[in-house]
Amino acid sequence: MTDDLAALRDETLAKVEAAGDLAALDAVRVAALGKNGAVTALMKGLGAVAPEQRKERGAALNALKDAIAAALDARRAALEDAALDARLAAERLDITLPPRPAPEGLIHPISRTIEEIVAIFGAMGFTVAEGPDIEDDWLNFGALNIPAHHPARQDHDTFYMPGRTPEGREKVLRTHTSPVQIRAMLNRPPPIRVIAPGRTYRADHDATHSPMFHQVEGLAIGRDITLAHLKGCIVDFLRAFFGIPDLPVRFRSSYFPFTEPSMEVDIGWNRRTGELGRGGDWLEILGSGMVHPKVLEAGGVDHTEWQGFAFGMGIERVAMLKHGITDLRPFYESDIRWLRATGFRPEDVASLATGLN
Numbered sequence: 001m002t003d004d005l006a007a008l009r010d011e012t013l014a015k016v017e018a019a020g021d022l023a024a025l026d027a028v029r030v031a032a033l034g035k036n037g038a039v040t041a042l043m044k045g046l047g048a049v050a051p052e053q054r055k056e057r058g059a060a061l062n063a064l065k066d067a068i069a070a071a072l073d074a075r076r077a078a079l080e081d082a083a084l085d086a087r088l089a090a091e092r093l094d095i096t097l098p099p100r101p102a103p104e105g106l107i108h109p110i111s112r113t114i115e116e117i118v119a120i121f122g123a124m125g126f127t128v129a130e131g132p133d134i135e136d137d138w139l140n141f142g143a144l145n146i147p148a149h150h151p152a153r154q155d156h157d158t159f160y161m162p163g164r165t166p167e168g169r170e171k172v173l174r175t176h177t178s179p180v181q182i183r184a185m186l187n188r189p190p191p192i193r194v195i196a197p198g199r200t201y202r203a204d205h206d207a208t209h210s211p212m213f214h215q216v217e218g219l220a221i222g223r224d225i226t227l228a229h230l231k232g233c234i235v236d237f238l239r240a241f242f243g244i245p246d247l248p249v250r251f252r253s254s255y256f257p258f259t260e261p262s263m264e265v266d267i268g269w270n271r272r273t274g275e276l277g278r279g280g281d282w283l284e285i286l287g288s289g290m291v292h293p294k295v296l297e298a299g300g301v302d303h304t305e306w307q308g309f310a311f312g313m314g315i316e317r318v319a320m321l322k323h324g325i326t327d328l329r330p331f332y333e334s335d336i337r338w339l340r341a342t343g344f345r346p347e348d349v350a351s352l353a354t355g356l357n
């Protein structure tokens with residue numbers, strides 16, 4: 001290679017090495033090998049070289065061109081590697097940082113409904129009472145004025161459990177929350193104001209009945225608690241719970257062995273659209289009445305001195321009505337997709353327009 005070519009090569013290779021980024025490198029390539037580049041110009045001048053030197057000059061120019069092209073490729077690869085390294089460093093995640101807490105888990109509509117019921121009755125001075133799911137048949141039936149062979153026992157499709165209580169009584173899965181009325185009376189002296197939400201069981205299973213479901217019981221005992229108190233509490237509760245201040249409520253004469261008189265309570269709705277509060281149809285929502293003297297006696301409460309009211313309501317029923325849930329079965333299937341769609345965020349507080357707080 002002649003001196004002029006060697007000088008051009010050294011100069012160009014130095015520029016290749018000095019190129020700090022891909023744009024600078026491309027400028028070096030254009031200056032050497034581009035259409036008007038230095039090497040290209042020398043190639044074009046080959047025709048003017050004396051024929052006996054042309055072959056050697058041509059080979060030298062090709063070697064020069066190859067050397068520059070190889071240096072360009074190597075430098076480009078190095079610059080690209082460096083660019084990738086820089087990007088990887090810049091985009092690095094510090095996986096040792098503690099994660100922000102993601103909202104996880106929602107409140108099941110049954111739990112949420114119980115919370116709302118407790119909040120509304122809590123504002124009226126009721127406290128929560130509890131009883132066991134496996135109940136003594138005396139508390140589930142006898143103490144509630146449902147003797148053995150009473151037809152109401154058949155209505156309840158009772159699950160009987162093996163074994164007996166220490167008193168020798170049969171054990172049942174409670175068919176309603178009403179035994180908690182008796183437990184509450186036996187546990188504390190009157191006056192009493194309790195509600196008792198919880199699981200109940202009946203051997204019933206179809207699209208609208210589950211063998212396990214939930215009820216909430218209410219019991220108020222005082223010296224002069226009357227039917228007017230019952231009606232006032234129930235109307236206030238239903239209007240607060242459903243958030244409809246003028247919700248129509250109807251009390252309809254009925255029969256329960258443990259209350260006298262007894263009333264079923266209906267709310268106004270539209271049977272066709274499911275809309276609550278208007279539409280001219282009635283929907284039964286709960287059972288209620290004045291506690292029967294025999295029930296007071298079974299609870300150790302003197303019925304000549306005390307009287308009161310009780311009510312019982314299905315929780316699934318009111319949860320479905322309030323939230324437009326049409327199928328009962330998913331309540332118990334633990335399907336995460338249903339729970340995500342239907343559950344409640346703990347931080348969302350229900351607006352219970354009670355006017356009571």
Ligand code: PHE
Pocket residue numbers: 175176177178256259287288289310311312313
């Ligand atoms: N225990 C009744 C039922 O399960 C409801 C009820 C409770 C009715 C209290 C009146 C008083 O159907």
